[in-house]
Amino acid sequence: MPQPPGNAQPAPALSTPATPTPALPRTAAVILAAGLSSRLGEFKPLARLGDETLLERAARLLRQADVADILAVAGHRAPETLAEAERLGIRAVTNPEYATGMFSSVLAGLRAVAELRPRPDALFLLPVDVPLVRPHTLRLLLERFAASGEAPPAVLHPVFCGQRGHPPLFHARHLPELLAWDGENGLRGGLDALGERHGAEEVPVADENILFDVDDQPALAEAKIRLARRGIPTPQEALALLALHNAGERGLAHGRGVAEAALTLARALEAKGTRADVDTAFDPGPAPSLDFALIEAAALLHDIAKGQPRHEAAGAALLGSLGFHAAARIVADHRDIAPETAPRLTERELVYFADKLVRGSTRVPVRARFQLKLDLFAHDPDATAAIRRRLANALAMQQRIEAAAGAPLHRLVPGTQDT
Structure with missing residues (x-):
């Protein structure tokens, strides 16, 4: 994977409507x-x-x-x-x-x-x-x-x-x-x-x-x-954006981890040479080839607005304002995808699911990824119910990916086996 840009000093993030800026020069x-x-x-x-x-x-x-x-x-x-x-x-x-x-x-x-x-x-x-x-x-x-x-x-x-x-x-x-x-x-x-x-x-x-x-x-x-391809940042541009928005080493490490997991899944699906789809009732046509550069860039950028309220929407809005609309659509949905809204496995679904396999920079099983949240919000029934719903969605996505790739997840992405 490409390395982050060097030599130049980081610049402040582009202004947003909430950040007043001086009048621009004539x-x-x-x-x-x-x-x-x-x-x-x-x-x-x-x-x-x-x-x-x-x-x-x-x-x-x-x-x-x-x-x-x-x-x-x-x-x-x-x-x-x-x-x-x-x-x-x-x-x-x-x-x-x-x-x-x-x-x-x-x-x-x-x-x-x-x-x-x-x-x-x-x-x-x-x-x-x-x-x-x-x-x-x-x-x-x-x-x-x-x-x-x-x-x-x-x-x-x-x-x-x-x-x-x-x-x-x-x-x-x-x-x-x-x-x-x-x-x-x-x-x-x-x-x-x-x-x-x-x-x-x-x-x-x-x-x-x-x-x-x-x-x-x-x-x-x-x-x-x-x-x-103007709507798709290259992976190197994605790294530059992370530097501009002060993602830090932890944010960069997580983005790289998700990108590597998503690319691993994409390669497995491409190698299988079959439709990246389980339920043909949704769409009987052939699945298009996956865009590996889009997968990598969107995975690197999925948490670019981490720390902001509804960071997935904030990140998508930022990328959209820069003209990176294809990546923005993936970032907007990386937190949760309901099975009924995903008729086939595309770049969006792979980035979403890869995010559920990486905690920090470490690969983990899907259940372990969600257990941390369940433990943290055990006192809050509403939050717990929402987390369990997202876990069920992620497990449904796992089943679809395993069926499409013809292998269990832990063989596709080492380090994700349930213990």
Whole structure:
């Protein structure tokens, strides 16, 4: 299984409606869309990803972050880029020196931003070929900027697994310095110089796509796969989310334990090669293949809101707000699933049941997992009745899994045998 991201310092969790945040800065953005597109083999700004052009995706991402002024820089095949920008309702400028390198396009965009009125407080720089950055990444960068008060760092870099990615956010007061940069090492050199003089901050984000660019046809094919799976955090993104929300070693160990148990069950069902279903009266069709990455990510994240009232609903709401809807649906139901609401064994049922096999980071039999609660609430008849109902549901799920896999649970998941 992947390891948690290293190097970057933990960032506060994304704000919730119950957590007041400072007003976000007025923000502008420059989309760099002037390059030759030589390696891709087609014109990047108009290359299609899903039902949108890459320029359209960039503009929509920035609008989702409430960026006030969006400006595209055209160069190669400029008339086409300008026409697309007009269709999208965003500003555009042309860089006649685009062939000299990307930094000339950065400068063209910055000069246009310097003329904006009202002037922005902060500025994103986003290459058009980085099309899958998640909206919550931009929101987190803006929240960190706002929370820095009167003296925010000159540059905020999104970081995933210790690597800086796109888009950087920098304070617009430093526009003159960046415009005066001599161009050595391009944009990276200019931002590094600003950071050395005025401070820079690395902001950990749960977004692999800050490191992903569409530079050739294999990358465009990969982008289409990633687009189709946007509702599913990768396991590495799940670990980053746990770090952002201060899950701690115990929470991380429990999530890993549940993920390992759920994946073990999934592998057993896949190896059996039969329907992951016992009662065909519910659904006579063939069971689809299980999504192992979704199982792992949802299992890692199932307790991300532990400690909050109705933590399963709170966790699902958090993941839904980040766009991770497939994982959110599983997290919402991990506490209890009644047999009549589960016509077949899917990722949801496996994560739910795996959670009943792990106490802390240790595997236990289902009955032992519930006995602790029964002992704790022995004085409360209503609570005891509810716990016994959940235990009955879990035992019914165990029977279905054993029947589908053709083996008793303790053989499927060692350490779960009743004593």
